Amino acid sequence: MISIAVIPARYASTRFHAKLMQDLGGKTVIRRTYEAAVATGLFNDVFVVTDADLIYDEIVGNGGKAIMSIKEHESGSDRIAEAVADIETDIVVNVQGDEPFMQREPLAELLEVFKADTEKKVDLASLMRRITDPAEIGNPNNVKVVTDKQGFALYFSRSVIPHLRDANAAADYFQHIGVYAFRKEAILDFAQWPMGKLEAAEKLEQLRYLEFGRRIKMVETAHVSIGIDTAEDLEKARKLINN
Numbered sequence: 111m112i113s114i115a116v117i118p119a120r121y122a123s124t125r126f127h128a129k130l131m132q133d134l135g136g137k138t139v140i141r142r143t144y145e146a147a148v149a150t151g152l153f154n155d156v157f158v159v160t161d162a163d164l165i166y167d168e169i170v171g172n173g174g175k176a177i178m179s180i181k182e183h184e185s186g187s188d189r190i191a192e193a194v195a196d197i198e199t200d201i202v203v204n205v206q207g208d209e210p211f212m213q214r215e216p217l218a219e220l221l222e223v224f225k226a227d228t229e230k231k232v233d234l235a236s237l238m239r240r241i242t243d244p245a246e247i248g249n250p251n252n253v254k255v256v257t258d259k260q261g262f263a264l265y266f267s268r269s270v271i272p273h274l275r276d277a278n279a280a281a282d283y284f285q286h287i288g289v290y291a292f293r294k295e296a297i298l299d300f301a302q303w304p305m306g307k308l309e310a311a312e313k314l315e316q317l318r319y320l321e322f323g324r325r326i327k328m329v330e331t332a333h334v335s336i337g338i339d340t341a342e343d344l345e346k347a348r349k350l351i352n353n
Contacts, residue, residue, distance in 0.1 A: 126339060139207070150218075191300060204292070257284075261328050262325050
């Protein structure tokens with residue numbers, strides 16, 4: 111099974127402009143993320159795909175591999191689909207460009223899903239972690255997911271799901287962690303489908319897969335993502351690097 115990691119890297123960012131090119135312990139955020147993906151040893155190849163010459167030059171200039179996007183894209187999946195169209199691979203793993211502290215174990219767990227899926231019933235796999243803090247559960251920035259008994263996603267939402275109509279009822283809550291592993295065919299199909307009403311309403315691209323009948327296998331992990339979305343996040347990351 112051939113697997114590659116692809117890191118979509120937009121230069122512009124609404125919450126923290128040019129965050130991927132910020133210095134993090136003597137290297138840029140995007141370079142650290144790329145090197146962390148390579149260091150896992152899980153992939154046949156690792157690429158950064160970007161819309162910016164600055165990011166492209168940063169990766170290639172330091173011995174890495176990068177691909178320039180040809181078109182403008184609304185989502186990271188669309189950007190990846192364009193980049194991998196002519197690359198020979200079975201599985202594509204989407205690694206977030208602003209997560210320089212990624213760990214090997216959860217990525218290995220995603221790849222294992224496809225190794226075990228001999229009948230090819232899984233179109234893509236993603237991660238979730240159990241949450242119990244009411245503030246985390248109620249936070250719309252934390253995307254929640256509910257699954258069936260086989261671990262396939264039923265729905266994703268920024269709202270609290272499931273909703274407890276009976277206050278005495280018991281429920282488990284899971285936060286979706288936005289790391290995906292796709293069969294190549296699934297992500298190429300994604301780029302051809304129009305955005306549906308659910309994706310437009312929630313602003314969650316994974317809902318496009320569900321609307322078109324694709325199956326998303328969820329893998330529970332204890333891994334807590336350390337992303338850099340704000341200047342405050344960057345300062346925390348710098349302290350972590352220094353320590």
